[in-house]
Amino acid sequence: MLETAISIALALITLAWVLNLYRLVIGPSLPDRVLALDTMYINSIALIVVYGIQVDSKLYFEAAMLIALIGFVSTVAVAKYVTRGDIIE
Amino acid sequence: MNHWIIAPVLIPALAGMLLLLEVRERHRLRRLTGLLSCAAMLAVAVFLGDQAWGGEITVYALGNWQAPFGIVLVLDKLSALMVLLTAVLAFPALLYASCGDDRKGANFHALFQFQLMGVNGAFLTGDLFNLFVFFEVLLIASYGLALHGRGPERVKAGLHYVVLNLVGSALFLVALGLVYGTTGTLNMADFAVKAQALTGTDATLLKVAVLMLWVVFGLKAAMFPLYFWLPAAYASATAGVAALFAIMTKVGFYAMVRVYALAFADGPFAGLGQQALWWLALVTLGLACIGVLGAKRLGTLVSYLVVMSVGTLVAALAFGQLQALGPALYYLLHSTLICGGLFLLTDLIARGRGEVADCLQIGPAILNGGRLSLLFFVAAIAVVGLPPLSGFVGKVALLRSVPDPTYWVLLLIAGLCGLVALSRAGSTLFWRTTGEGSGLRPARRHLLSVVGLLLLSPLMAVYAEPLLQLTAAVAEQLRNPDLYLSAVLGGGA
Amino acid sequence: MNLAFVVMLPFLGAFLPPLVERVTGNRTLLACGAAALPALALALLFNPARQVFAGETLHSTLRWIPSLDLSLAFRLDGLALLFALLVLGIGLLVILYARYYLSAKEKAGRFYAYLLLFMGAMLGVVTSDNLLLLVVFWELTSLSSFLLIGFWGHQTGARKGARMAMTVTGMGGLALLAGVLLMGNVVGSFSLQTVLESGDVIRASSWYPVILCLVLLGVFTKSAQFPFHFWLPHAMAAPTPVSAYLHSATMVKAGVFLLARLYPALAGTDLWFMLVSLAGMMTLLWAAFVALFQHDLKGLLAYSTISHLGLITLLFGLNSEMAAVAAVFHIINHATFKASLFMAAGIIDHETGTRDMRRINGLWKYMPYTAVLAMVASAAMAGVPLLNGFLSKEMFFTETLQSEQLGALSWLLPLGATLGGVFSVAYSARFIHDVFFNGEPVNLPKYPPHEPPRYMKVPVEILVALCVAVGVFPAITVAGLLAVAAAATLGGDLPEYHLAIWHGFNLPLVMSFIALFGGIFIYSQRRRLFDLWARLPEVDAKLVFEGRIQQLGRVASAITGRLQNGSLQSYVAWAVTLVAVILLTQMWHLPALSLDVGMLPMDGVAILCTAMLVAAALLTTFLHRHRMTSIMSLSVVGLMVSLLFVRFSAPDLALTQLSVEVVTMLLLMLAMYFLPVRTQVESSSVRVLRDVLLALVVGAGVAVLAFLVMTGETTTISQFFMDNSKSGGGGTNVVNVILVDFRGFDTFGEITVLGVAAMGIYALLKDLNLASAKYDSLGRPWAADAHPLVLVTISRPLLPLALLIAVYIFLRGHNLPGGGFVAGLITSVALVLQYVASGVGWVHSRMPGDYHPVVAMGVLLAGLTGVGSWVFDYPFLTSSFTYVSLPVIGKFELATAMLFDTGVFLTVVGATLLMLANLGKLSLLDDKRENA
Amino acid sequence: MTLLYRVLPYPSLSLILWFTWMLLSGFTAGHAVLGAILAVLLPLGTRPFWPNVPRIRNLPRLLGFVVVVLYDIVVANVSVAIKVLGPLRSIRPGFVELPLELEDDFAIALLASTVSLTPGTVSADVSPDRKTLLVHALDVDDAAALVAEIKQRYERPLKEIFEC
């Protein structure tokens, strides 16, 4: 059962990704694209965690944690770029 | 345990780090640090040369992990020679730059030291991936050095240089990947052994890898069609840097020689890509002649002379069976040092001519141009290959050991082109003048570095016999790769 | 030894005059100093000369480069002695002459230095006993003559003349080098003795024609033989002493000397005859003809020189021993009369200020003594009896009559010879009549001309006296020297000959008289001839040559410009094409791709992810003109690649890739502030097609390679790492142990690269003048809120949290995925976040802003960790580890690798902050400029 | 007290760090010591970076607040999911201005974060004078009710936790 559930979850998350990419492509604005990218990053966390369960390994946990901890910095940088141009001032 | 082998890598690294730690920008201290490091390197290089001349190949297993598992440094005659050459070139180049050019931008001295670290590491390492790493060290430092100072020309040339080399680095990695994927090893000696046993698909894959390596090395060595970046980059670089860069193309050549001698001079892959290399080298030589003739600035002209030397060398290597390697190495020593000296001299001349700089057009007379013209005359004779200086010796030696009509014709034409171009350049620079110049007088240290380098040409001619013996011994050792293999891999190889 | 010393003497002496000049301004002293050297050399030759006259050949050899068979071998035989005497003797006279010729302003010291250099080179050529050595000196004569001809380098003529001479003779020199090398290959030695003894071998060799052509190319260029004669008249831009020296006895004679020298080795074949005598005849006639029309005094002498050299060449070409003797004899005679004529011309030039014969007239009245000297020398040149020129010319006529090499056409030779004689007389007559008589001088720059200083005439007197002495008493003056020289030339016994003024009425005498009267007749018809000449199109060889050279330069420039067009795109395209060619050519040798190999099973998620990665990569590519979008999709690629690493068991890589992604994004955003946000369409569709093709070939090729390797089987060295990681490296994370231990040296280099990149970036950014945009890409002013409250407030407590995670990642690295590099990046990102949130000023008021020392400490720490192992006499970077047990805490590991990894950590932190913080500060500079 | 303050300027942060470390590394004695060292050192080292963070004055209230927020997140998620999947015409988004009673920056930021974390509302901006929070709501019937709810459920507890 678990395996099936995991497969379903993986499929759902991957599908979510496809939708994210779709938003990233069509935009229309830069904030839309950044938002799509940000969501992709967050979905990746879910994916990695589920994958960890699937293969019964905790070795991938840090990758997920790393995204949670510093992934947002990219988003912040782009957002700051949009509003101020200068991200370090 | 003999740790000296790693000194040529560690000395400049240490000096570079000390230079970085020195945040108060005390220029005299920085110069002193850099020069002391170069002097120490020279001393160590002499010592290592002496050691290599004992005939034993010394292997230094880093981290005490034996080849092929760990990285080893290998000191044989070739690497000792190249390290020595680097040290001999570096000192005057740095001395020259220490007259003020070093202050035209940040971190010059540290970059210079790291460049030396990279070059020496590339010469000494016995591991292919480590070679890549040291290539990158020397490249990143050279990027910084090439862009040292200001000016749009430099930035443009630098950009081209950087992008091309980044593409080259990517290719290098692909080649290394294939090497590992087919032979399962990265150690040069182990690679040479394992390569011989490959068949079928793996053999073809390895061929691709090696051809790609030739491209990578050819890019560093500046061969056709990969040399286009060089003239602009070298001509626009600061003089001391350009002089040091004279060794950079030779790193590419060295890598070719090393890999070729170990794995492809003999065995099932003998002569892999050799034919293509031969023709490309000849085309390089021919195009360099054309470039020399068409140059509108002395710096560009000298840069093409560098390309010319590369064509000459690679053709001699590709001619086959390493039979011309001894003379080629003599020629390599000569051309590196003299081209280095010429870059410095070009700068002195350009300083003396003010606005016109090194453009080959009518300009103001150079203050005290007599000394410079004498130096130019000597350098031109040497680089063109006229007697009685080292260029002639090298050329005769090469002509004798590469009995191929095309090569002869091209080499002689190259000499003629150099003669025509340099006599034209010299007469324009020193004779065709309008009024007294407002340019700068060369400083004593400037002259000292130039004279120091150029004086090596007559010395190399006087001591041609011992030097030729020496390079012949280097070639002899390379012709016998088993020495290297057994030194690195132990008796089993 | 003695002989080598004599040759080296002028070289050593060349340094003397400039030094003397610095000490004293006395020009006489200077000249004497310079003259002392040839005088000394002559004196030193006295004894050896006696031995040579006694029939000996002296040798002297010093080792130089045995492996090239190049030794400092000298020989003194008759031929060498003859030339050595000419070189030194005339050189001595020229130095004395130059003392008066050069004005006080001129740098006489340098002049003498050049002259002595040349003298030494010439002496070397004639005494070399090794062919390679001969080439060495040969080229040295070209080089030193370049300096001499270009002595007045401020004059265009001198510059161009010098370069032309150098280029032509240099080319010949290279050909000669090739010829000599080939000869050496055939004979097996460069020793002159061996070569001369191997004439038969050489002539029988299949290389003979090549060798002969190459050697003759050297000879003809040097001796200004047709069609390489054009450089010599332009070399007249040199100061006259130089002309007197180079074009009478030395430089141009080097060519004919070589003919004489190699006569036994190369002569005696039909090819030799055809090439040598034909060139000689052409030169003889053409130059003699042209000489008549020269208005420049030295121009006339120059062409006359060419003509006489043609005569000598012709003689050597006749393949007759007697002709060779005549040639040698004419070499001597020509040297004496031509040197004196040049000197006389120099006196006239010196005293009148011009060399134009149309202005110089009637000098007999003003300088009768010089006139007499010049007239005697001219007469010798014309071949008037009782002067030396007559004797050798007579022999020449005789030889042409006796040659049967042309078979039925043999009569052409004496005909040509006579014709040459006729013109020779004509231009000699012109030299006498037009200069010393022919009315009054016209508009001379110096007027009235008068006799030169006493001692300026002495060299001329000596030479003219020699002309007369030889002409009248050949047997007691020159016979001995000629005999030894000719014997040495022929390399054996001499033919029977007799030097005398009177050989009775014979055909040669008739030819002489025809020449004499014919010449005078032609000169009398000069007006008509001059008119005719004037109507011929004027060809200035200098202009033509210069034009050719410049054209060559232009063509070269154009070709270079084509290839090296300054376009990075084309450079990259060349490189990529090369790779594509490699891939395409090798693909044929690969087996047909088959999917029927052992592969890991695919699953839907993987396929979908691959599709997304591919889509994102293509988006990045095709949307590259919309830069921000391109960056976003590039980020997707990065994320997907990280996940690929997760999927295929490489968590370390995933961690690294993810954190590098973030830093890269920061970097790109910092840069985009200063860069345009869009790229306009620039590439033509052809270009795009080409690039797409290249990209496809390379991409497909690499993909195929990857597939083949992945599905193939290779035994690698990795098992060793798995086995030794824990026991030898003290860690269970093999990737990390490889990085910090097995291949720690790579990592050491890698952090160096990172550190150096940061330094380089710092240097690039220093003083960079970049205008930042005042409006956003939509033209609106930027938002007011520089430091949003939420961002500022949240990012601050995140710092210790991130540091904690960094410590965690760092510490576990040795045993589990993680390590110094990722920890360093986390730290950097957390710190940069502070910059982004709160600004440079805020951050720098809280911590030092110069990261150079951090980088240095990092690399230093890594390096010192490596050096530490020396203490225990282990190689650089040998690791060591131990397990420590503490109460409460328990057992834990201490490893030097940790120290090394700390170095990595520091370097990463220092380098990324050095890059990003300084990039961030860029806008502050711009603001400051705004405010200032 | 001063010594303790010097060593542990932010005890709550230190606690969080220590707890984080223990979560990461596992609950062993060794890690407890190491975690404690880090929990002391890191706040000290980074102290200049955050000069005035308010102290938590009411820990139980904080725990209650966390529970409320988590509960809200779950509930809101479901309701928003229905809206997202349902017909789009029915949603009525709006910008709502929320007058702030909180004065401390950190507390304001926490409130803004909380608003954003609960699905259906995103805090879009804080006014320069820090008196108003701009909230974007996905579907708002009654702006005043929303404001009141946020103030009641989140702002008041926060005020109690940090500002008393």
Next chain:
Amino acid sequence: MDSLIEWLVSASVIIGGVFALVGSIGLARLPDFYTRLHGPTKATTLGVGGTIVASLLFFSWQERGLQLHEVLITLFLFITAPVSAHMLAKAAMHRQLKRMKGTRGEPWKQ
């Protein structure tokens, strides 16, 4: 594997997946940027949250002891995700992005 645990884990995983997808559907489907901004909060909270709970249960059960470190992911996300959303909202307001018809209230000028 204990069937209750397995059931719980499976449920959590699927809940996580569903909410991740729903968030992304929102992102793809909602009409203007401001409404789309609400989508990802679902992925952040219940999407990741569900998988975290699953992971917690799974590894705690596997290792026969409480495994809580996955909670950190949620903790970090709860700290960082609102900041991204906030910054993006500011960016959108600065760009004056179009709002869907019928939006009440005004965004602030940046």
Next chain:
Amino acid sequence: MELLVAIIIGVLVASGVYLCLRARTFPVVMGLTLLSYGVNVFLFAMGGLKINQVAVVGMSPDPTDPLPQALVLTAIVIGFAMTAFLVVLALRSQGELHNDHVDGKPDDGGRS
């Protein structure tokens, strides 16, 4: 799986090469980044692909080849350093030549 990875490598390399051949510094930076992704994956793949066989001693029965991973790590770091340098160089070029053409050619408009 190998097929998928090969396709990924091919696409990354092709995209990278194409962008490297563009005329502005920006696409070249993008291209080199893509190229280095491709090359890194290539290098990584040389050790063969394994799923959930992390090269940690005692954790995997048949661990994946750790050496290519270590090489890729080095390559990633070096690639990052080089990219950063290139980006800043592009800025320098923009600053000194006032446009972002790789050959420093003046163009019609900067920020369009």
